[in-house]
Amino acid sequence: MDPQLKKISSRYHVxxxxxxxxxxxxxxxxTPETEDEVEKIVIFAKAKNKSIKVIGAGHSPSDLACTKDFMINLDNLxxxxxINREEKTVSVQAGISLNQLNQELWKNGLAMSNIGxxxxxxxxxxxxxxxxGTGINFGNxxxxxTELTLITATRGTLTCSEKTNPDIFKAALCNLGALGIIIRITLKCEPAFRLEAIQTPAKFDEILNNLDHVVHSAEHVRFWxxxxxxxxxxxxxxxxxxxPNSSTIGYxxxxxxxxxxxxxxxxxTRLRPSTIPRLARHMFKIKYSTPTCIIDDSYKxxxxxxxxxxYVNEWAIPWEKTPEALRKINQWTKETNxxxxxxxxxxxxxxxxxWLSPSYGCKVCYIGIIMYRPYRVAVPYKEYWKAYExxxxxxxxxxxxxxxxxMSVLELEKCYPKFNxxxxxxxxxxxxxxxxxxxLRRHILGEVGEDVDTRLFKAKL
Ligand SMILES: Cc1cc2nc3c(=O)[nH]c(=O)nc-3n(C[C@H](O)[C@H](O)[C@H](O)COP(=O)(O)OP(=O)(O)OC[C@H]3O[C@@H](n4cnc5c(N)ncnc54)[C@H](O)[C@@H]3O)c2cc1C
Structure with missing residues (x-):
């Protein structure tokens, strides 16, 4: 191996x-430090017939970023x-964390319009x-x-935007790590802003019966x-x-x-799951039954x-279908106890x-369900997932x-016009x-078999 690559590689990483x-x-x-090193890794992997996965912060709750071959961490890029304050744009290396980016933007009087x-x-x-994030008039x-640069397997390093390589751009904006390695990104921002967030207790039917009004009642709306x-x-x-007000939420x-x-x-509650509803009522009373108001820098x-x-699962549906979905989930918990x-x-x-954005062509509601793993223990979640999906x-x-x-490839083909x-x-x-x-072999190519079985990567389920 090239001594330069040897210096930035290690074995036995878990x-x-x-x-x-x-x-x-x-x-x-x-763990490359330059774009040149990333390109060298791609050439090396090609010569060795190895696959590559770039890892970000490893926050995906799936095996999306897993590999047995080469893994590249871009933390040093x-x-x-x-930063162009007039145009309100920022160009960064792709490994930057949103935390770091938020702070750099803030120092320069800018902010991302919406984050998760x-x-x-x-x-x-x-x-x-x-x-x-959330906001019916705010995209993901x-x-x-506005522009990104991608190291590809066959076409070298490509820059793409609405004007240059527009098809690759529309695909790369939700690429699942399947098209190459993103090394540079330019974002359109807005002038730094504060947000006033008001959190109030509300009733299930009250929200669902007035969903149109609720969804449009502020720039960013979500509910739990x-x-x-x-x-x-x-x-x-x-x-x-x-x-800014000092946070009303204490330690x-x-x-x-x-x-x-x-x-x-x-x-x-693992010993007696039937106590979960009581815990839900108590936690709501202790933590959420009084309104709060926070005014602070947007990203905070x-x-x-x-x-x-x-464990989490989250799908997007046309937003008008939110009441139907939530009522069905509610009904399922009742009917199946x-x-x-x-x-x-x-x-x-x-x-x-x-192309592959869950909000392609349609304003959506994301409904996220959760089963916590207190102290990392396993909890039953599969029946809930099945019913929810x-x-x-x-x-x-x-x-x-x-x-x-x-989701199978056949189903994905049906719901994404640009899937093929x-x-x-x-x-x-x-x-x-x-x-x-x-x-990717499972969900994009539709391959089945041991090599593409999720169990390969599951250690603690
Ligand atoms: C606590 C928590 C809260 C979350 N909140 C939200 C939320 O509010 N909204 C939401 O939508 N999601 C949320 N997520 C999901 C999270 O945003 C996504 O999983 C996201 O992809 C994680 O980013 P990451 O840097 O950890 O990427 P990873 O999980 O490390 O990788 C994700 C994919 O990106 C690819 N990738 C990474 N870097 C590159 C690169 N340079 N070039 C090409 N491909 C690359 C990887 O190969 C992989 O396919 C949350 C997850 C957690 C754990």
Whole structure:
């Protein structure tokens, strides 16, 4: 091996995702510091007939980023390359984390228009799976990208945008790591802004019966429903010029009760799952039954504490179908006497024209379900997942690509008009499958068999 590559590679690296649900041991693990080194790794992998997976922050709750061959970590390619305050654009290396990016933008009087619940992801990782926040008139994070540069297997390094290589651009904005390695990204931002977020208790039917009004009642709206109860928490945020207020959420309520006590009590419910509804009611009363108002820098308000390891599943459906979906989930828990964890998170995203984006051509509602793994123990979740996926499928749902799901290639072809164009482009840019892994073989190529079985990567389920 080239001595330069030897210096930045290691053996025996064990990769585990954030939720500790998927694990893999790549043959070689690379930590390049320059784009030139990334290109060299691609040439080396080609010569050795090895596949490559780039890893971001490892936050995908599936085997999407897993591989047995070469894994590349781009954490060291995290520089801001250019900030244009007049045009409100920023160009960065693709390994930058959203946390770092938020702060760099803020120092320069700019901010991303919308982000998700956390900022621990790498920007490239977030884009590769169409990571989203909430706001019916705000697209997912990929819609903020104006240009990106991709190292491909066959066509070298390509820059793409609406004008240059537009097809590759529309595919690369939600690329699942299948088209090559993104090394540079330019984003359109907006002037730095504060958000005022008001969180109030609300009732399930009250929200669902007035969904149109609720969804359009603020720039960014989301709500959490506590299954087995009719309690919800409604969160609405708008841009504001008001001064930041000191957070009204204290350490005791947030950390001691919201994290530690909740984790402990959830752990106990494993012995008697029928106590979950009571726990839901109590936690709601302690933590969410009084309204709160936070005014702060936008990125701090968008982000929340996602607590401890969990199984999650999340699909997007046309937003008008939200009431039907939630009522069906509610009905299923009642009819089957199943006890599931709270909350169910409901968010809204504007439509776009990104080939594999779950919001392609349609404003959507993402419904996220969760089963926590207190102290990382296993909890039963498969029946819940099965029922949930059946409901979401029946309503024209598309799964979040980062999350483990059971959509077959035939189903995906039906719900994504550009699915086969994506596949064709993937074959053109990567005819030998250098960027494929088990996840992509299952869900994009439709291959079955031991090599593409999720169990290969599952360590702790
Ligand atoms: C606690 C938590 C909260 C979350 N909140 C949200 C949320 O609010 N909204 C939402 O939509 N999702 C959310 N997610 C999912 C998360 O945003 C996605 O899984 C995202 O892809 C993770 O980014 P990452 O940097 O960890 O990427 P990884 O999980 O490491 O990788 C994801 C994919 O991107 C590819 N990739 C990474 N870098 C590159 C690159 N440079 N070039 C090409 N391909 C690349 C990988 O190969 C892989 O296919 C959350 C996940 C967790 C664990």
């Amino acid at each position: 990769f585990e995702n954030w939720a500790h649900t998927f694990i893999c041991e790549p043959e070689l693990y690379f 995290n520089r801001v390359l250019e 619940s956390i900022s621990d992801q790498s920007l490239a990782g977030a884009i590769s799976t169409a990571t989203h 994070i990929s819609t903020q990208v 429903w506590f299954p087995h109860t009719d309690d919800c928490v409604l969160w609405k945020a708008n841009r504001t010029i008001k001064e 005791i309520r947030e950390t001691l009760l919201g994290y530690h006590l909740y984790q402990f009590l959830l752990y106990l 308000v968008f982000n929340i504490d996602c607590l401890f390891p969990q 199943s006890f599931v964890h709270f909350p169910v998170e409901v968010r809204f995203v504007d439509k776009d024209d990104i 059946q409901i979401m499928r029946s309503l024209g749902g598309r799964p979040h690509w980062a999350k483990a799901h059971t 164009d994506f596949k064709k482009l993937m074959h053109e840019l990567d005819p030998n499958g250098m960027f494929l892994n088990a996840y």
